[in-house]
Amino acid sequence: MRKICDLTWPRLALLCVVASSGRGFAAKPGASPSLSKGNARVVFVGDSITGLSRNAKCGFAHLMEAALKAVYPDAKPDLVSLGGSGMGVKSWLSCETSSRETERTLDIRGVPVKANLDRPADVLVVMLGMNDALAPYIGADEAALDRWQANYRTLIEALRERVGPGTIALASVTPCTEDPASPKNRFLAKMNDRVVSLAKEFGALAIPTGRSMWDVLERGRRQRRDFHVTYDFVHPNEAGHIAVAVAMLRSLGAPEAAEWLEKGRLARVFVAATARQASDATPPPEPPPWLVTAKLIQSAWDGNTFLAGKARTPIDAAIESGRDFTKAIDVGGGQVLTWQRYVPSVDYTGLNASGSVDFAALTQAAVFEGGYGARRIHSNRKRPVALVLGSRVFAGTIHLITWLNGKEVYRGLITAAPKKRVTVQAQLDEGWNTLVFKANHRTWQWQVSVDIQPVGEDVLDDLSYSIDFARDGGSSD
CATH class of the missing domain: 2.60.120 (Jelly Rolls)
Structure with a gap:
């Protein structure tokens, strides 16, 4: 993965988007999100970001697994990532339907879709929407968002019936570009409002993965002006995956594991950023317009x-x-x-x-x-x-x-x-x-x-x- 540099951008714009995209994103009061002290079977349904949760060494599934084992030494977490590059809500609907009869594998070798969806899971986490906005597969008007939400609802119903999870969690879409005021991120904020609505409708958890990445980005840029949470303005880098893992662990009832990641891996990322900033103290000139x-x-x-x-x-x-x-x-x-x-x-x-x-x-x-x-x-x-x-x-x-x-x-x-x-x-x-x-x-x-x-x-x-x-x-x- 290539390294990227950046400069500071207006904090006010960040706070506006975070406030919008984060509305309602928190564990539902009274719910019983449980990773069973690290022994739960969790199935993640998503796109290439979910695929990278295993295919990248710093992927969020690897990080969650390491954190759970650190906090619960006897834990044996079963974290299954079903992530497909380019997939959106409608393509996942098609995948779920076809996989009832035919086996297929997405981005992660050796992790078949049919076999894993046919097995019960303690927790089902769905994180979709990036490609729907990036391609885009959907229009930018409210009617298009209504159709997207309806398809998402149908997918959740199908997965709930098939997987029978004790807990359903919907994760917010993560940043697309690292400017919170970009048209893409403004649109993602609207999509995330729909995700919150679906979570309430299903009595599901809403995981603030997007808000967590914005938070880490803001904190990182206090350390270094060229800090990033993605490596290509879509896919999370190490800092971004840590942010996703922290949000998921907190929302799913493992705050100690989230704290272990923050005080360990994330703190080291920030220390490295500060050291690099010290060696490059002079800001580059603004490029011509x-x-x-x-x-x-x-x-x-x-x-x-x-x-x-x-x-x-x-x-x-x-x-x-x-x-x-x-x-x-x-x-x-x-x-x-x-x-x-x-x-x-x-x-x-x-x-x-x-x-x-x-x-x-x-x-x-x-x-x-x-x-x-x-x-x-x-x-x-x-x-x-x-x-x-x-x-x-x-x-x-x-x-x-x-x-x-x-x-x-x-x-x-x-x-x-x-x-x-x-x-x-x-x-x-x-x-x-x-x-x-x-x-x-x-x-x-x-x-x-x-x-x-x-x-x-x-x-x-x-x-x-x-x-x-x-x-x-x-x-x-």
């Missing part, structure tokens, strides 16, 4: 093939003719895109690298959504440069077009390139230059990088950046 826009929905895909001609807009024509493409331009059906300032951030895929834009900072990202990014670059002289284009997504299909001074220099499926990276030779003119890209994504993550690298002995230390096109000499009608 982009002017960006999104919300361009274009059904211009044939499978994974992007039909660029079908997706051409008046903005493309304005870019190529040197006109002001940032003004109000009808892109079809009366739709006018809104441009806004974007600064690369370590809370998103691509981190705070100068050339990175993660559209998750702008939009919930519907299927087939596209957008643009632009910046002005001033050079003291004419010079050759290398444009390094790429994407850091772990899942996603993205088509990229790049223009420099109105000339198209690249067009292609950037996520299909080797290592999702392409280098293009280009030239900066003396004075102000205009760099623009158009990124159309099909599904899943949506991030691209457009970086300028020197050629030969050049160092590019005279370059300056702006998004004020009219002031800096950009043409304007």
Whole structure:
């Protein structure tokens, strides 16, 4: 797993989302959540995060097991993780139905679905929703959330009838991006409200796994500005898995085991973060901004093939003719895109690298959504440069077009390139230059990088950046 760096972000936004996403997430008063002093059989139903609970050495199932054995030396916990990459509520409904007749294995080798669901469990924990929002499999309106909740209800009913657990627990969806104010996390807060409602409906426990991760992230950033609870802004890293394990242990009636994890593993993570901060005391400079826009929905895909001609807009024509493409331009059906300032951030895929834009900072990202990014670059002289284009997504299909001074220099499926990276030779003119890209994504993550690298002995230390096109000499009608 790769290591990631980040900076501090507004605490107020964090507290707002935590308050929203955490409503009702606590053990139900009077309930009897029991891990039987570590001897319970617990079945976890989820996606790749649940798969990593066993497939990662620091996964939350491993951590829970270690904590229970430390607190209860004679304990023999039976923790079964049924996690499938890419799975959402509807796909788990299908999996549950088909597994009544046919055996299948998900992410964890040697852990069959049918055999484990056919056996009774003391505790059933369901943690789903990440992929429903990330892909996305569902729309962003209330009607879509109603349908999602109804499907979740059907799944719980089926699992309850089949597994016969003494305790049912529903875990909240964990963070998607590490900016609490991102559109994804705002949407996840709404989903978590639905999870709370379902937990109340079923007399189930609501486990605050999402809130626990936000709490650990906030505490970690007091120690170090580049602290993370995920390794790719979706899947938990060690700190994130500890947060999930702590929330589950507390909610399921093993607070001593949760405390053992916090005072041991989590404390060591924080100590290491503090030590790294001391060796890198100077904050990095803020990267230059982009002017960006999104919300361009274009059904211009044939499978994974992007039909660029079908997706051409008046903005493309304005870019190529040197006109002001940032003004109000009808892109079809009366739709006018809104441009806004974007600064690369370590809370998103691509981190705070100068050339990175993660559209998750702008939009919930519907299927087939596209957008643009632009910046002005001033050079003291004419010079050759290398444009390094790429994407850091772990899942996603993205088509990229790049223009420099109105000339198209690249067009292609950037996520299909080797290592999702392409280098293009280009030239900066003396004075102000205009760099623009158009990124159309099909599904899943949506991030691209457009970086300028020197050629030969050049160092590019005279370059300056702006998004004020009219002031800096950009043409304007």
